[in-house]
Amino acid sequence: MSLQGDLYERRLIWRHRMGQGFEWLCRLATIGALAFLLILLGSILIKAFTPGRGKGLAAVSMPASGAHDVVGDDLSYRVSNILGGQFEEKDRPGLKQNRFTLADVQQGKIVFNHDGRRVAPLFDLTIDSKISADEASKIWKKVGPGREPEGVVIPSVHLPKPANPWGWLTWRLLTHGNSDDPIDSGIMPGLWGSLWLVGLTTLMAVPLGVGAAVYLEEYSKPTLMTKFIQLNISNLAGVPSIVYGILGFTVFSRMFGIFDKEKTYVEIGGMLGLETIKISLPLGPVVLAGACTLTLLSLPVVIITSQEALRSIPASLRHAAYALGASRWQTIWHQVLPAALPGILTGVILSLSRAIGEAAPLAVIGVAAQITYAPGKITGVGDLVQHPEKLIKAPFDRFTALPIQIYSWVNDSVPNFEHVAAAGILVLLITLLSLNGAAIFIRQRFQRKNHW
Amino acid sequence: MKIQGDLKQRKTFMALEKRFTQFVESPAASVTAEAIDGTAPHVLPKIETRTMSFFYGTKQALHDINLQIQDRSVTALIGPSGCGKSTYLRSLNRMNDIIEGTRVTGEVLLDGEDIYAREVDVVSLRKRVGMVFQKSTPFPKSIFDNIAFGPRIAGLTKKTELQNIVERCLKQAAIWNEVKDRLKESAMALSGGQQQRLCIARALATNPEVLLMDEPASALDPASTARIEDLIFELKQNYTIVIVTHNMQQAARISEKTAFFCMGRLVEIGRTKQIFTNPIQKETEDYITGRFG
Numbered sequence: 001m002s003l004q005g006d007l008y009e010r011r012l013i014w015r016h017r018m019g020q021g022f023e024w025l026c027r028l029a030t031i032g033a034l035a036f037l038l039i040l041l042g043s044i045l046i047k048a049f050t051p052g053r054g055k056g057l058a059a060v061s062m063p064a065s066g067a068h069d070v071v072g073d074d075l076s077y078r079v080s081n082i083l084g085g086q087f088e089e090k091d092r093p094g095l096k097q098n099r100f101t102l103a104d105v106q107q108g109k110i111v112f113n114h115d116g117r118r119v120a121p122l123f124d125l126t127i128d129s130k131i132s133a134d135e136a137s138k139i140w141k142k143v144g145p146g147r148e149p150e151g152v153v154i155p156s157v158h159l160p161k162p163a164n165p166w167g168w169l170t171w172r173l174l175t176h177g178n179s180d181d182p183i184d185s186g187i188m189p190g191l192w193g194s195l196w197l198v199g200l201t202t203l204m205a206v207p208l209g210v211g212a213a214v215y216l217e218e219y220s221k222p223t224l225m226t227k228f229i230q231l232n233i234s235n236l237a238g239v240p241s242i243v244y245g246i247l248g249f250t251v252f253s254r255m256f257g258i259f260d261k262e263k264t265y266v267e268i269g270g271m272l273g274l275e276t277i278k279i280s281l282p283l284g285p286v287v288l289a290g291a292c293t294l295t296l297l298s299l300p301v302v303i304i305t306s307q308e309a310l311r312s313i314p315a316s317l318r319h320a321a322y323a324l325g326a327s328r329w330q331t332i333w334h335q336v337l338p339a340a341l342p343g344i345l346t347g348v349i350l351s352l353s354r355a356i357g358e359a360a361p362l363a364v365i366g367v368a369a370q371i372t373y374a375p376g377k378i379t380g381v382g383d384l385v386q387h388p389e390k391l392i393k394a395p396f397d398r399f400t401a402l403p404i405q406i407y408s409w410v411n412d413s414v415p416n417f418e419h420v421a422a423a424g425i426l427v428l429l430i431t432l433l434s435l436n437g438a439a440i441f442i443r444q445r446f447q448r449k450n451h452w
Numbered sequence: 453m454k455i456q457g458d459l460k461q462r463k464t465f466m467a468l469e470k471r472f473t474q475f476v477e478s479p480a481a482s483v484t485a486e487a488i489d490g491t492a493p494h495v496l497p498k499i500e501t502r503t504m505s506f507f508y509g510t511k512q513a514l515h516d517i518n519l520q521i522q523d524r525s526v527t528a529l530i531g532p533s534g535c536g537k538s539t540y541l542r543s544l545n546r547m548n549d550i551i552e553g554t555r556v557t558g559e560v561l562l563d564g565e566d567i568y569a570r571e572v573d574v575v576s577l578r579k580r581v582g583m584v585f586q587k588s589t590p591f592p593k594s595i596f597d598n599i600a601f602g603p604r605i606a607g608l609t610k611k612t613e614l615q616n617i618v619e620r621c622l623k624q625a626a627i628w629n630e631v632k633d634r635l636k637e638s639a640m641a642l643s644g645g646q647q648q649r650l651c652i653a654r655a656l657a658t659n660p661e662v663l664l665m666d667e668p669a670s671a672l673d674p675a676s677t678a679r680i681e682d683l684i685f686e687l688k689q690n691y692t693i694v695i696v697t698h699n700m701q702q703a704a705r706i707s708e709k710t711a712f713f714c715m716g717r718l719v720e721i722g723r724t725k726q727i728f729t730n731p732i733q734k735e736t737e738d739y740i741t742g743r744f745g
Binding site: 316317318319320321322323324325326327330334335339 | 576585591
């Protein structure tokens, strides 16, 4: 095919059309991904801000209008197959009533006890007395509020007050511990546990990861040994997190069973005027064990992304530093690392975001879902000032984490806990976004300083 | 002016005239002819390589280079691409050590001492022998931090001393007036020519004795090139300068001595004027007249 002529022209038109189609495909892919995200976020938001199903007694009444032809003095109703609660007499609560009369309803003697499992109750209604001379008792199946068959007056069951009319993401949620009642439940222990966890994980993972990356990139020669190490690190990045949980359980939580024979204690502290603290070994499901496990989890990602960031620094920068009489560590510390910091921070953000949402390894370690206090039992800044040794005790205290609490709420059969779980998910997302935002802010500061 | 007076006065005047003519004609005003040729017996060459060969792994890049570079002069290294001039330049401050698998045989002497000896500290060698690269590579920091980097890592931390050094170097590099009120701004915001002068200033900050320049003006426009050449002319009063260049007119303008490299061998070395008007080797003549390279 020559490059001129009719064939070329036709092909050219086809090429342009394919270009437009390609662009549209990519656009659709973006829209699809965005739609999924919006649907997910929307469903969580809706769940977290709908009032939830109320519980308790609600009145039964007769609607104002409606004609009925009653033969006889009174209508009597019979209910069966009730879903969502039971009819009760106001004076004798707790006793199920399946028959009542029109007069009972009109006088307010009958109430409905919603159990909170459904938004609205559903029941089969039979009218016993004759409505007209020719008709036998009629059954209206599956009647509930809003489902009224024509021509007959059905008692109206009112809905109970909603459980949480202002939405479930409240200050109460953030400051209280767990409880049986969804309205009283709070996420404070999980929030503080996760914050402690993320803090300790960052403190441990970043120096280890960045240090390893610097060694592998700047110092080591490409021998068989380093290639082997590199391969293993890449593989470890893809290992499922539950495996890290099992590892963490054996090494950090149970400590290989070395201390099984008798209880061993380690005393730490005693410096800066603080009292010594006795830590019992093995550690058990404490913050430090969780943090060590999550460090192992995030280490491969941190190492790989830091290596990529260091590799992206051009060799000319290093050569310029060497030519000025800088030693190797000076070049790395003063020039290479500051220039690679944005990339390194991106890797840190990525791995920490993963770590904060991990429930499986923490569950394997044995972290409980029902803890009512923050790690170290710290209740506020004032408490911390009075008892500074609580800060040292905290890493060795039992804890719970946001994903674990959310998981336990999702599984809870008590009604309305799914709303609390949705609110908990929002708290988790907001925490994640703030941590990411803080890291991005630090990265921006460094990018400005380094004017790359 | 009437040349009269006694014989002694006339002789003095003639000698002065001869010196003046030499001064005007030769590009180097501060170095005598004997010093350039290296024939003055008591002058130790600043840098000397004796039968120096260089290997990239098994491939030999330089063959038995014997070259002397005198103090406070400008020596130009010219030659076609790939002839080893940059390799030679980089081995003068051991920058080739960074590359894996390189090997140097023979001697490379700085002030009479072998820089490849075992006990030599490479870091302090590079402080004495500075380098300016072809593509300007300012650090992604402020102008002040760029210049102050060398002294800082050598241990100088006093703020006033650093400020003095920065001012001195920027003035020496003829860029002080352009940047004196934006020292804290990023060095990456400067133009190409300014960046290269900044790199020269940065190299001067460690108070080196030798400046190695690898085609410093090749990426710049003629106006910036001219400024850098003026700069080199100023600097040679205090520093020994070795410059690799593709531009023969540039070599003719600024250097006293020129060495012609070809395929890893030193073909000819001599006074610049002589090399460019009356080369001895045929290869040199071919290169200069543009028949190859």
